[in-house]
Amino acid sequence: MKTFNTKPADIQREWYVVDAQGKTLGRLASGIARVLKGKHKPIYTPHLDTGDFVVVVNAGKVRVTGKKLDVKYYYRHSGYPGGMKKTVLRDQLEKHPDRVLKAAVWGMLPHGRLGRVMFKKLKVYKEPEHPHLAQQPRKLEV
Numbered sequence: 001m002k003t004f005n006t007k008p009a010d011i012q013r014e015w016y017v018v019d020a021q022g023k024t025l026g027r028l029a030s031g032i033a034r035v036l037k038g039k040h041k042p043i044y045t046p047h048l049d050t051g052d053f054v055v056v057v058n059a060g061k062v063r064v065t066g067k068k069l070d071v072k073y074y075y076r077h078s079g080y081p082g083g084m085k086k087t088v089l090r091d092q093l094e095k096h097p098d099r100v101l102k103a104a105v106w107g108m109l110p111h112g113r114l115g116r117v118m119f120k121k122l123k124v125y126k127e128p129e130h131p132h133l134a135q136q137p138r139k140l141e142v
Contacts, residue, residue, distance in 0.1 A: 016140035029104035031142030
């Protein structure tokens, strides 16, 4: 028996759409990261990007448990001394819900060149409309 080794030519990319309304943030992010990595496919190889494209709609209606809305902070820095800013999750969900979901998924992907390539296949939208209808995305239950 020979061992099967996935080659870049063997990879077929699909498009999936996920409705985030009423879903728990962390569980949703881990399911999306799994598809972006390609772990749902039998040809998964850790050193290749075998994952698919994921379009997330209704990101503003994602759910969080416990007191995270008032306790969890998102930090950013301007690059200047004293430029650290922090935003509570409640405000971040109102203004930029796509950033909340992207930050959660990014934390579950590899932090290197391959992870950045995987992350580019994630498209997040606040509303139920998205511009990727031409790709005919299939519905994905996470």
